[in-house]
Amino acid sequence: MLALFAGVLLTSCDPEIDAPASSAGSADFTKYIAVGNSLTAGFSDNGLSLEGQVNSYPAILAQQFKAIGGGDFAQPLFTEAQRNGSGYIRLAGFTATGSPITAPVTENLALRAPNSSLLTKYTEPVNNYGIPGIRVADINTPGYGSAAGNPYFERITPDAQAMQTYLQRVQQSTDHTFFSLWLGNNDILGFATAGGFAGAITETGTFNANYSAMVDALTAKGAKGIVATIPDVTGVPFFTTVGPQVKAALTAAKSAGFVAFTGSATNVDNTKNRTLVPTATIKDATGGTVLFTLTGSAYAGLIGRPTGKYWKDLAKQQSPSPAAVNLVLAGLLSRYAIDTTKALGAPENPWPSALIVDATELKAIEDATKTFNDFIKAQATAKSLAIFDANAYFTSIQGGFSSYGVAYSPAFITGNLFSLDGVHPTPRGYAFIANEMIKSINAKYSAKLQTVDETQYRTVVFP
Amino acid sequence: MKSKILALLLGGTLLSGSAMAGGYQVNLASQRQIGMGHTGTGIVTGNASIFFNPGAMSQVRENGVTIGATGLISKIAYRAPEPSGTEAMSDNPLGTPFNFYGTYKADDLLTVGLGVYTPFGSSVNWGSDWNGRFGLNELTLQAIFIQPTVSYQLTEKLGFGVGFVYAIGGVNLQRSIPLQGQEEGRVELDGGASGIGINAGIFFKPSEKISVGLSYRSKVDMKVEEGDTEFNAPASVAGRFPAGTTFDAELPLPSTVSIGVGIMPTEKLTIAIDVSRVGWSAYEKLRFDYSANVNGASFTENARNYDDAYIFRIGGEYKLTEALNLRAGAYYDNTPVEDGYLTPETPDANALGLSAGIGYTLSEKLSIDASFLYINKEERTDLSNKSGGIAGTYKSVAYAPGIGLNYKF
Numbered sequence: 090m091l092a093l094f095a096g097v098l099l100t101s102c103d104p105e106i107d108a109p110a111s112s113a114g115s116a117d118f119t120k121y122i123a124v125g126n127s128l129t130a131g132f133s134d135n136g137l138s139l140e141g142q143v144n145s146y147p148a149i150l151a152q153q154f155k156a157i158g159g160g161d162f163a164q165p166l167f168t169e170a171q172r173n174g175s176g177y178i179r180l181a182g183f184t185a186t187g188s189p190i191t192a193p194v195t196e197n198l199a200l201r202a203p204n205s206s207l208l209t210k211y212t213e214p215v216n217n218y219g220i221p222g223i224r225v226a227d228i229n230t231p232g233y234g235s236a237a238g239n240p241y242f243e244r245i246t247p248d249a250q251a252m253q254t255y256l257q258r259v260q261q262s263t264d265h266t267f268f269s270l271w272l273g274n275n276d277i278l279g280f281a282t283a284g285g286f287a288g289a290i291t292e293t294g295t296f297n298a299n300y301s302a303m304v305d306a307l308t309a310k311g312a313k314g315i316v317a318t319i320p321d322v323t324g325v326p327f328f329t330t331v332g333p334q335v336k337a338a339l340t341a342a343k344s345a346g347f348v349a350f351t352g353s354a355t356n357v358d359n360t361k362n363r364t365l366v367p368t369a370t371i372k373d374a375t376g377g378t379v380l381f382t383l384t385g386s387a388y389a390g391l392i393g394r395p396t397g398k399y400w401k402d403l404a405k406q407q408s409p410s411p412a413a414v415n416l417v418l419a420g421l422l423s424r425y426a427i428d429t430t431k432a433l434g435a436p437e438n439p440w441p442s443a444l445i446v447d448a449t450e451l452k453a454i455e456d457a458t459k460t461f462n463d464f465i466k467a468q469a470t471a472k473s474l475a476i477f478d479a480n481a482y483f484t485s486i487q488g489g490f491s492s493y494g495v496a497y498s499p500a501f502i503t504g505n506l507f508s509l510d511g512v513h514p515t516p517r518g519y520a521f522i523a524n525e526m527i528k529s530i531n532a533k534y535s536a537k538l539q540t541v542d543e544t545q546y547r548t549v550v551f552p
Numbered sequence: 553m554k555s556k557i558l559a560l561l562l563g564g565t566l567l568s569g570s571a572m573a574g575g576y577q578v579n580l581a582s583q584r585q586i587g588m589g590h591t592g593t594g595i596v597t598g599n600a601s602i603f604f605n606p607g608a609m610s611q612v613r614e615n616g617v618t619i620g621a622t623g624l625i626s627k628i629a630y631r632a633p634e635p636s637g638t639e640a641m642s643d644n645p646l647g648t649p650f651n652f653y654g655t656y657k658a659d660d661l662l663t664v665g666l667g668v669y670t671p672f673g674s675s676v677n678w679g680s681d682w683n684g685r686f687g688l689n690e691l692t693l694q695a696i697f698i699q700p701t702v703s704y705q706l707t708e709k710l711g712f713g714v715g716f717v718y719a720i721g722g723v724n725l726q727r728s729i730p731l732q733g734q735e736e737g738r739v740e741l742d743g744g745a746s747g748i749g750i751n752a753g754i755f756f757k758p759s760e761k762i763s764v765g766l767s768y769r770s771k772v773d774m775k776v777e778e779g780d781t782e783f784n785a786p787a788s789v790a791g792r793f794p795a796g797t798t799f800d801a802e803l804p805l806p807s808t809v810s811i812g813v814g815i816m817p818t819e820k821l822t823i824a825i826d827v828s829r830v831g832w833s834a835y836e837k838l839r840f841d842y843s844a845n846v847n848g849a850s851f852t853e854n855a856r857n858y859d860d861a862y863i864f865r866i867g868g869e870y871k872l873t874e875a876l877n878l879r880a881g882a883y884y885d886n887t888p889v890e891d892g893y894l895t896p897e898t899p900d901a902n903a904l905g906l907s908a909g910i911g912y913t914l915s916e917k918l919s920i921d922a923s924f925l926y927i928n929k930e931e932r933t934d935l936s937n938k939s940g941g942i943a944g945t946y947k948s949v950a951y952a953p954g955i956g957l958n959y960k961f
Contacts, residue, residue: 104948182788494684495730527635548732551733551787552787
C-alpha cells in the first residue's frame with residue numbers, strides 16, 4: 090500500500106518552479122525577416138552548410154518568437170543530399186606542436202555543376218535574406234544576383250530577375266512585422282582579412298546612403314526590428330591567434346623585429362614599401378598595433394629562415410595550370426623583388442603584406458568601424474529600433490567568461506565561440522548572439538522573450 | 553577500487569539514499585523516530601539509541617534487534633536564470649537508506665550493541681542533456697557506518713555510551729567534458745572510501761516525566777585512494793586524458809552535536825524535542841588529485857565553504873491502545889550552503905520535514921513500525937559563481953515511506 094501511495098505521489102507531486110512570463114511586449118513577431126551577410130546566413134567553418142543554416146541566429150530568434158506569436162521562418166536551406174552546401178573546413182587533427190590541421194569537406198556539396206562556383210538554385214520565398222560576402226556597398230548593385238555576381242544571392246534570385254538589386258529584393262517584403270538587420274562587417278572585413286593588401290573600406294558616404302535606404306525599406310510599413318553594430322574585426326581569432334605566437338618567438342630569440350611589406354597590391358614600391366616592424370608593436374594581450382592574419386600561420390614559423398613558401402603557394406593559386414607555376418612564381422618574385430635565399434623577414438625577403446595588418450591599416454579599420462557604428466546606432470535611434478551592440482559585446486568578452494561550467498573566450502578553437510575560419514562563430518557562438526539580441530529586444534520593446542540553452546548548440550568538432 | 557564490498561554486502565541495490573537532509577546528510581536512522589520528526593537524543597528510542605544516543609542504550613530493558621529501511625523518492629526541478637526558458641528535472645534513483653541495530657545486556661548495568669546505518673549519501677541524476685551537464689551528470693555517494701557500542705548505567709538515572717564508527721562507502725561522479733567529437737566528452741570518477749569516527753552520548757532521566765540527552769557524532773573523513781577514472785574524449789585530444797589515471801579525494805562527513813529533551817506528561821504521551829548542530833564548516837572544498845595530468849591539470853578543486861547548520865526537531869508519540877502507537881513530527885533543517893556556492897550535486901536549501909508513523913505490537917516479541925516523511929526544500933536561486941556550480945533556481949521535494957521490525961529476546 091505504501092508503494093502504491095508513493096507511486097501516486099511520485100507522478101503527481103513533482104517539484105515545480107514557476108515558468109517566467111512570456112510576452113511580445115510592444116513588438117509583433119507575426120512575420121520576421123532577417124537581412125544581413127554571412128553571419129545572418131549561418132556561415133561557419135569557412136562555408137555555408139545545412140547545419141549552419143539550421144543553427145543561424147535568425148533561425149534561433151524565429152524559434153523563440155514562435156512562443157509568443159511568431160510565424161514560420163523560411164530559410165533557403167540546402168537539401169539533406171547537398172547538406173555540405175558551399176563546402177567548409179573541418180578540423181583534421183593537430184601537428185606535433187599542437188597547431189590545428191584543417192581539411193576541406195568536398196562531398197555532398199550544393200554546386201550547380203561540378204567545379205561551378207554557382208550553387209543549387211532556391212527560388213521559394215524566404216525570410217532569411219542573409220547573403221555571405223555582401224557589403225552595404227553592394228545593396229544597390231544591379232546584377233549582384235546574376236551569375237557574375239554573388240553566388241549566394243544568385244542562388245535565391247529567380248533567373249528572370251537577375252538584375253534585381255539586393256535592396257529591391259528586400260523591398261519586395263511588405264508584410265513583415267519584425268526584422269533584424271546586421272550589415273556592414275564586410276565593408277571593413279574584406280580589407281582587413283587581406284591584410285590591407287586587397288579590397289577597400291567602403292566610402293562613408295556610400296555606406297551611409299545605402300544603410301539608411303535599407304533601414305527605410307525595412308521600416309516603410311512601420312515594422313519594428315533590431316539592428317546590430319559591426320564588431321571590432323581585430324578582436325576575432327583570425328587576427329589574434331598568430332601575432333602573439335610570433336611576438337613570443339621573436340622575444341625569445343631576442344629579435345628586435347622583422348621587415349614586412351606594407352600597402353596594397355596595386356601600390357607596391359618595391360624599395361620603399363618595406364618597413365621594420367619592431368617586435369614590441371605586434372599586438373598581443375598586452376597591447377600593440379600590428380596584427381597577423383590567420384592565413385599567415387603556415388609561414389609564421391619560417392620567420393628568420395630562407396624560404397619562398399608563401400610565394401610558391403601564391404603562384405600555385407594564381408597559376409592557370411600546374412605547368413605554369415614556375416613561370417608565375419618567377420613573375421611574382423621579380424615584380425616584388427623577393428630574394429628567397431634570404432631569411433623571411435630580412436629586407437630582401439619581407440613578410441608579405443597580405444598576411445599583416447600594420448598600424449596604418451589598423452587605424453583605418455578602427456576609424457571606419459567607429460564611423461559606421463555611430464551611423465548604425467543613430468539610424469536605429471531615429472527609427473526607435475532595438476540595438477544589439479555587437480561591437481560592445483565582443484569587446485566585453487575579450488577576457489573570456491564562463492557559462493554553465495564551460496569557459497568561453499575569443500581564442501581560436503579552445504575559446505568555443507569561433508569556428509575554424511577564425512571569423513565566424515560556431516553554432517554555440519551564434520546561440521550566444523541570438524540570446525544577446527533577445528535581451529536587447531526585451532529591453533527595447535518590453536517583451537519577455539526567453540533565451541535558449543546555448544549548450545544545445547555545438548562548438549568546434551574534434552576528430 | 554570499485555566499491556565491491558558494498559556490492560557484496562548489499563546485493564548492489566540497497567544503497568544509501570538521496571541527500572535529502574542538509575548537505576549530503578541522510579537523517580533516516582529509525583522508522584519509529586522518522587515518525588516523530590527524527591527526534592531521539594533525549595528519549596530512549598529502543599535499539600536505535602545506538603545511533604541517536606548511545607547513553608540511552610543502557611536504558612533498554614531487553615535484548616533486541618531492529619531492522620528497517622526507507623524508500624527515498626526525490627526529485628529536483630531546475631530552471632536556468634531568467635530570461636532563459638531552459639529547465640530540467642533530475643531523475644534520481646530510488647534511495648534505500650537502511651538501519652540495523654542489535655543490543656545485548658551483558659549485565660544489569662552494561663549493554664553492548666552493534667549498529668549498521670547510512671547517515672550520509674546522495675544520488676542525484678540530471679542526465680547528460682541538461683545545460684548543467686558540464687557540472688554534473690550523475691553523482692552517487694554512499695556511506696555505511698558500522699558501529700560497535702557499549703553503554704553503561706552510571707546510576708539508575710544516568711547513562712553513558714560510546715561507539716566506535718567504521719565507515720565504508722564510495723563515490724561515483726559523472727560529468728560531461730566540453731569537447732565535441734562524434735559525441736560529447738565524458739568523465740567518470742569512481743572510488744571506494746573509508747573512514748573512522750566515534751558516537752558518544754549521555755542520557756539523564758531525573759523523573760518519569762522528563763529526560764534529557766546529549767550526543768556527539770564525530771566527523772568522519774572519507775578518503776578515496778586510487779579511485780578509477782574513465783575518460784571519453786575525441787581521439788585527437790584523447791592524449792590529454794591518459795587512460796589508467798587514478799584519483800585521490802577526501803570528503804568530510806561532518807560532526808553532529810545534539811541535545812534533546814523528552815517530556816512524558818502522561819503514560820500515553822511522549823513528546824521529544826531535539827536541536828542539532830552539524831559541523832558542515834568542515835566541508836571547505838571538493839578536490840580531486842590525479843596521478844597524471846588531466847587536460848593539463850594535476851587536480852581539480854572547487855570551493856564549498858559550507859557553514860555549520862542547525863536542525864530543530866519536534867515529535868510526539870501517543871499510545872492509542874496497548875498495541876497501537878501513533879506518531880507525528882516535524883523539523884526545520886537549515887542549509888549549510890552559502891549564497892554563491894549552490895551546486896547541482898547538492899542543490900540545498902532550508903528544508904521543512906513533516907512526518908507521521910504508526911507502531912504496532914504484533915506479539916510480545918515482535919513489533920512493526922511504519923513511517924512516512926515528506927521533505928520540502930525552499931525554492932532557491934543562486935548564481936553558483938563561487939563553487940563552479942550551475943546557476944539557476946532549484947526546488948526539491950522528497951517522499952520517504954519506511955518500514956521497520958523490532959524483535960526482542
